[in-house]
Amino acid sequence: MPTREQAKQARRDAIITAAVRLMRARGDAGFSMRALAEAAGVSIATPYNLFGSKQAIMLAVLDAGMARYEDHLDRLEADALDIFFEAVSLAVELYGEAPKFHKAVLFAAYGDGGRDHRAVFGDPRFLFWKGRVDQARDAGLLESEIEANALALALSQQFFICILEWAYGQIGLDELESRVHYSFALLLKGAATAAGAKRIAPRIRPLQQQLTRFWADAPLPLTADKSA
Amino acid sequence: MPTREQAKQARRDAIITAAVRLMRARGDAGFSMRALAEAAGVSIATPYNLFGSKQAIMLAVLDAGMARYEDHLDRLEADALDIFFEAVSLAVELYGEAPKFHKAVLFAAYGDGGRDHRAVFGDPRFLFWKGRVDQARDAGLLESEIEANALALALSQQFFICILEWAYGQIGLDELESRVHYSFALLLKGAATAAGAKRIAPRIRPLQQQLTRFWADAPLPLTADKSA
DNA sequence: ATTTGGATTATAACGCGTTATAGCTTTAGC
DNA sequence: GCTAAAGCTATAACGCGTTATAATCCAAAT
Structure with missing residues (x-):
């Protein structure tokens, strides 16, 4: 039991815990490395020693939260096709539980330096989608020629x-x-067998109706405020 | 001829010109508001007076470059379906002519503050895609029920x-x-009529082969270096 | 020609992420 | 128990985007 390593891990945990606490409390605003160091009862230099950068800390926070998402995902029992849409809805649900927190974390993990954004949606998440693609193809819902990596x-x-x-x-x-459901529907239908396409097709029209309803307020979906 | 406004416009142009020059020369590295002000022969405060933020300047630079893209686009004479793919290839070609510059501009326009990223791909670009979707639908290649905004x-x-x-x-x-061609093929095929799907389908397999060739080096497309 | 007023200037300052430096505490090896 | 070193602390500093302030300039109106 190396006491040295224990203390280091304790500091690491304290930093992540403090980061989560700060994020949940005030969101992105007022969250800085100096504030984090103070909240964790640690010097400003320590987070850099232990994590390297703010982004790395945010990714660690994000991964901690993602573990929960994947637990829920594993418990999802859905059809090989429906699972795509339910997985999205599950994520949306979890985001909704602590939106300020998730927004802040995602923004910090992605937005600031930005370079490591594939890490945000890296390994575990990507592999999940790939696995579902494989299953759907095995179920005869997607064309056998479809490359799982590419679609995922x-x-x-x-x-x-x-x-x-x-x-x-x-x-x-x-x-x-x-939006995600709609894009998923199109992408999956584009890769689907006739049987799969028949199952996906009915999703499209209602989703479009929902989307146009959202856009009834904001005339054009991509138009910035200035030219509206 | 309001001399006052002329001078202001001259300053504006000098700033944009200097920004382009700096970007083309050194890319993102070494490009700062202070460096820009100096290169434009102007005080550090002036760019903020005239544009508001660094991001706004980058968007102006980006828009100036995009005008050229749209000129080329207008001259593209392609089939209602092929146009989607050729428009992408055209953009890729233009990026290739000055990659360092475009990377730097895109990164600065999107990456730093990040909040206005819909402005990067705002009005003109979005409307282009929407127009092509309408045309493809009129040509009977896309399902008539497809909502142009949603697909675009x-x-x-x-x-x-x-x-x-x-x-x-x-x-x-x-x-x-x-990658874009592949995603486009799937999305369009997902929205296509039988006739349209028959035309898009042959694109998919070669694109997948190209993609897997790219990924032969980097094992998993989304995997970060650390866990490779 | 003189006044007026809006814009530019120089400059300092703020908070940010990050890095470097020097000192101190505490653990590991003897 | 003592020494050596690893790792944290405090602190200053850098460059960044951005803002504020006061001085200054110069076109515009009288």
């Missing part, structure tokens, strides 16, 4: 960018869900 | 996030092109 990547990216728009405050959680 | 948005986003990955140095221009 497209799904991941579409999910990711919608989450970013939400984190940046440009859309609400409900629109996030509809 | 999905296309825009998919394009945008791949561009971001390129700007962040995580993929090359060739992979960028393949």
Whole structure:
């Protein structure tokens, strides 16, 4: 039991705990490395020694929260096709429980330096989608020629960018869900067998109706305020 | 001829010109508001008076460059379906002419504050995609029930996030092109009529082969270096 | 020609992420 | 128990985007 390593780990935990606490309390505003160090009862230099950068800390916080998401995911019992949409809805639900927190973490993990954004949606999440693609293909819902990596990547990216728009405050959680569902429906239908396409097709029209309802207020979805 | 306004416009132009020059010369590195002000022969406060923020300046630079893209786009004479893919290839080509510059601009326009990223792919670009969706639908290639805004948005986003990955140095221009083409093929096929789907389908397999070739080096597309 | 007033200037300052330096505490090895 | 070193602390500093302040300039109106 190396006491040295214990103390280091304790400090590490204290920093992550303090980060979560600060984020949940005040969101992104007022969260700085200096504030974090003070809240963790530690010098400003220590977080850099233990994590390297603010972004690394945010990724650690994000991963801690993602563990919970993956627990829920494992418990999801859904059809090989429905699982795609339910996984999205589950994430939306979890985000909704602590939106300020998740927005702040996502924004900090992605927005500031930005370079490591594949880490935000890296290994575990991507592998999840890939696994579902494989299952859907085995179930005869997707074309056998479809490459799981390629489709999973497209799904991941579409999910990711919608989450970013939400984190940046440009859309609400409900629109996030509809948008991702819509993109997923199109992507999956594009890769689907005739049988799969028949099952996905009915999803499209209602999703479009929901989306146009969202956009009834804001005339054009991508138009910035200035030219509205 | 209000001399006052002329002088202001001259200053504005000097700033944009200096920004472009600096970006083309050294890329993102060494480009700061202080360096920009000095290069433009202007005080540090002036860019803020005239543009408001660094991001606004970057968006202005980006828009200046985009005008050229749109000129080329207008001259593109392609089939209602092929146009989607050729428009992407055209953008890739233009990026390739001055990659350092475009990366730096995109990164600065999007990456730093990040909040206005819809402005990066705002009005003009989005409207372009929407117009093409309308045309493809009129040509009987897309289902008549497809909502142009919704599909155009999905296309825009998919394009945008791949561009971001390129700007962040995580993929090359060739992979960028393949990825966007692949996503476009799936999305469009998902929204296509039987006739449209028949035309898009042959694109998918070659694109997948190209993508897997890219990924032969880097085992998993989304995996960060650490866990490779 | 003189006044007026809006814009630019120089400059200092703020908080940010990050890094470097020097000193101190505390653990590990003898 | 003593020494050596690892790791934290305190602190200053750097460059960044951005803002505020006061001085200054110069076109515009009288």
